[in-house]
Amino acid sequence: MSTQCPYCSVQCSMELTEERIITRKRFKAKPNKLDPTSQGRLCMKGVNAHQHVINGERVTHPLLKIDGEFVRVPWELVNEYIAAQFNEIQSEFGNDAIGVYGGGSLTNEEAYLLGKFARVALKTKHIDYNGRFCMSAAASAGNAAFGIDRGLTNSLEEIPDAKCIILAGTNIADCQPTIMPYFRKAKKNGAFIIVIDPRVTGTSKLADLHLQVKPGMDSSVANGMLKVIYEKGLINKEFIENRTNDFETVKHDLDSIDLEKMAALSGVPVDQITQAALAYGKAETGFIFTARGVEQHANGYENVRQFINLVLATGKIGKYACGYGAITGQGNGQGGREHGQKADQLPGYRSIENDEHRKYIADVWGVEETTLPRKGVSAYELMEKVDEGEIQGMFIMASNPVVSNPNAILVEKALQKLKFLVVVDMFISETARLADLILPSSSYLEDEGTMTNLEGRVVLRQAERPKPDEAKHDWEILRDLAGTLGYQSYFSYESAEDIFNELRIASKGGIADYYGITYNRIREQGIFWPCPDENHHGTSRLFDDTFVHGDGKALFYPLQRAIVEKSNESYPLSLTTGRLMEHYLTGVQTRRSSELLKRAKEPLLEVHPDTAFRYNIQDGELVELRSPQGTMVIRSKFTETIRKDTIFAPFHWGDSQCINRVIKPLLDPFCKMPAFKVCSVTISPLIVKNPLKNNDLVHEAVD
Numbered sequence: 135m136s137t138q139c140p141y142c143s144v145q146c147s148m149e150l151t152e153e154r155i156i157t158r159k160r161f162k163a164k165p166n167k168l169d170p171t172s173q174g175r176l177c178m179k180g181v182n183a184h185q186h187v188i189n190g191e192r193v194t195h196p197l198l199k200i201d202g203e204f205v206r207v208p209w210e211l212v213n214e215y216i217a218a219q220f221n222e223i224q225s226e227f228g229n230d231a232i233g234v235y236g237g238g239s240l241t242n243e244e245a246y247l248l249g250k251f252a253r254v255a256l257k258t259k260h261i262d263y264n265g266r267f268c269m270s271a272a273a274s275a276g277n278a279a280f281g282i283d284r285g286l287t288n289s290l291e292e293i294p295d296a297k298c299i300i301l302a303g304t305n306i307a308d309c310q311p312t313i314m315p316y317f318r319k320a321k322k323n324g325a326f327i328i329v330i331d332p333r334v335t336g337t338s339k340l341a342d343l344h345l346q347v348k349p350g351m352d353s354s355v356a357n358g359m360l361k362v363i364y365e366k367g368l369i370n371k372e373f374i375e376n377r378t379n380d381f382e383t384v385k386h387d388l389d390s391i392d393l394e395k396m397a398a399l400s401g402v403p404v405d406q407i408t409q410a411a412l413a414y415g416k417a418e419t420g421f422i423f424t425a426r427g428v429e430q431h432a433n434g435y436e437n438v439r440q441f442i443n444l445v446l447a448t449g450k451i452g453k454y455a456c457g458y459g460a461i462t463g464q465g466n467g468q469g470g471r472e473h474g475q476k477a478d479q480l481p482g483y484r485s486i487e488n489d490e491h492r493k494y495i496a497d498v499w500g501v502e503e504t505t506l507p508r509k510g511v512s513a514y515e516l517m518e519k520v521d522e523g524e525i526q527g528m529f530i531m532a533s534n535p536v537v538s539n540p541n542a543i544l545v546e547k548a549l550q551k552l553k554f555l556v557v558v559d560m561f562i563s564e565t566a567r568l569a570d571l572i573l574p575s576s577s578y579l580e581d582e583g584t585m586t587n588l589e590g591r592v593v594l595r596q597a598e599r600p601k602p603d604e605a606k607h608d609w610e611i612l613r614d615l616a617g618t619l620g621y622q623s624y625f626s627y628e629s630a631e632d633i634f635n636e637l638r639i640a641s642k643g644g645i646a647d648y649y650g651i652t653y654n655r656i657r658e659q660g661i662f663w664p665c666p667d668e669n670h671h672g673t674s675r676l677f678d679d680t681f682v683h684g685d686g687k688a689l690f691y692p693l694q695r696a697i698v699e700k701s702n703e704s705y706p707l708s709l710t711t712g713r714l715m716e717h718y719l720t721g722v723q724t725r726r727s728s729e730l731l732k733r734a735k736e737p738l739l740e741v742h743p744d745t746a747f748r749y750n751i752q753d754g755e756l757v758e759l760r761s762p763q764g765t766m767v768i769r770s771k772f773t774e775t776i777r778k779d780t781i782f783a784p785f786h787w788g789d790s791q792c793i794n795r796v797i798k799p800l801l802d803p804f805c806k807m808p809a810f811k812v813c814s815v816t817i818s819p820l821i822v823k824n825p826l827k828n829n830d831l832v833h834e835a836v837d
């Protein structure tokens with residue numbers, strides 16, 4: 135079977151063989167050497183991805199909750215039932231009383247269709263998705279600075295020739311391990327590698343210089359670096375003059391930047407900030423990459439803009455081995471945000487508030503422009519609207535918001551207030567557990583469709599196995615339900631390719647233009663967007679001649695100070711959260727892969743032994759972790775290399791081990807990204823009055 139890993143944004147392709155040994159099935163994954171992105175590599179998640187597909191816990195029939203129990207219900211009744219419930223809610227409370235919540239792992243076709251389903255079949259403005267928590271800060275910063283949001287401005291193959299690389303708040307070694315060799319090769323070729331991260335990670339071990347910044351203070355490092363670059367005459371005046379606007383504001387702000395102060399704020403000594411600035415400023419070529427460490431803050435948008443300032447000031451963009459990249463997390467984090475499942479967007483990265491854009495999409499969909507809703511609210515704000523009773527019914531597809539949202543305790547309680555909740559998933563996730571109705575969806579081995587990887591390369595994933603029992607593809611679920619709601623003629627697709635061909639037209643002329651990409655063109659290898667016609671080869675490097683703003687110029691942004699919540703006597707530690715190599719997102723799939731679970735069966739709290747001593751905590755002991763928002767339980771793991779004022783916990787578990795129970799709902803005002811990366815907390819040994827049962831803490835896989 136030729137397939138590709140369903141997890142992270144690299145989308146590594148592989149050959150998966152299945153053999154039967156007596157009664158047992160054995161799968162073997164072999165990486166595809168011809169894959170231009172992974173170049174023949176797979177990480178442990180890709181090798182074991184098939185395990186969740188064959189897991190005995192798969193939901194393979196529609197399940198209706200009756201008397202508190204899920205019972206099978208035939209598909210014939212399902213759509214009528216949903217339509218009746220949604221109609222009743224909408225006639226009493228209005229169209230916007232239904233919320234739709236999607237995911238960044240959906241194929242482009244399904245993400246596109248979910249947006250169309252919400253706007254055409256449900257006529258609700260309330261649609262958003264979990265990608266809000268992944269890429270919104272970098273996406274909004276890229277749009278504002280360059281006029282376009284594509285994760286990487288260049289293809290990965292240019293990385294080995296860069297002379298200086300800054301990796302800010304990104305742990306590629308654990309999160310996108312198969313692209314690490316690009317950076318190793320760059321180092322071998324003489325590149326100076328700078329990692330900015332509070333933790334020592336597999337990525338920081340590659341660094342020539344590791345700036346162990348305080349969580350949330352990355353922009354102080356960036357601004358200190360810009361000050362040095364400017365004062366040492368390392369800015370690229372010609373580039374600034376010809377290709378950018380607003381440098382004067384930045385120059386003015388630089389006067390107020392005091393290096394000693396930046397060092398004190400960030401915890402990074404002046405000499406290290408200077409060394410980083412000189413290395414990047416003097417290098418002939420270079421890249422800056424950011425990820426969630428910089429982005430998941432209440433000022434994530436502004437943090438990213440500070441790093442883009444460095445790129446623009448040195449003119450390291452729009453040419454070979456020079457550029458900026460936001461390393462996407464989710465499998466289709468890039469494509470998922472381009473085609474309309476975001477509250478403010480229409481396909482092709484069009485704006486739902488732009489009249490011309492609205493008219494174009496309304497024509498493609500064959501509806502009146504006036505019937506299209508305006509923009510709704512962001513993912514977490516949807517949950518607040520549920521809590522407040524403004525949203526009374528919800529349709530959740532490929533997402534587990536009970537675990538992934540900040541303020542998870544409120545989110546869980548809010549969803550329980552809904553009059554009607556439909557969840558489309560492969561498993562009874564922490565969110566599906568709360569549903570009135572669960573609809574069984576197909577897996578990556580069964581569902582055909584395109585994904586857009588972290589480079590902006592659109593690739594085709596083919597279906598290789600039949601769907602089990604009564605499971606349906608997400609697009610079939612949407613098509614059939616739209617039909618029952620009375621919109622059959624708008625959703626008459628027979629295949630994912632049909633949907634893609636409509637998406638091509640819907641994206642035509644938009645910023646994310648897929649019009650020239652066809653299934654036939656990408657059966658062997660993907661194509662970078664924008665690709666405006668079928669003779670176009672795609673655009674692997676952006677901005678060679680011009681940026682996308684009207685005058686072709688990129689924009690600087692005023693220098694900002696980091697704004698982070700101050701720790702206090704009651705909550706003196708900085709909690710930062712993130713990923714493990716073994717797991718993906720909220721772990722619904724990877725916790726059901728026996729090999730992955732064996733390697734990481736529960737979350738561990740990384741804590742410095744000196745910090746643990748202060749709190750009377752032993753290594754390997756269960757710890758109560760508290761913020762004013764809530765409490766969770768986690769086992770400690772002593773880590774000499776973490777800052778003493780910082781602790782780290784992964785976010786792949788639910789229930790008592792859900793780290794988002796303690797995360798406050800502080801949202802970035804520009805992009806509504808929650809501040810997952812820094813939260814003031816305290817810890818204490820768990821006092822076991824009522825011992826927790828094992829299965830409260832460890833989710834066993836069954837396959």
Ligand code: SF4
Pocket residue numbers: 139140141142143144145146172175176177178179180181309310311312313
């Ligand atoms: Fe590749 Fe990412 Fe899957 Fe690992 S998780 S195999 S890096 S796509």
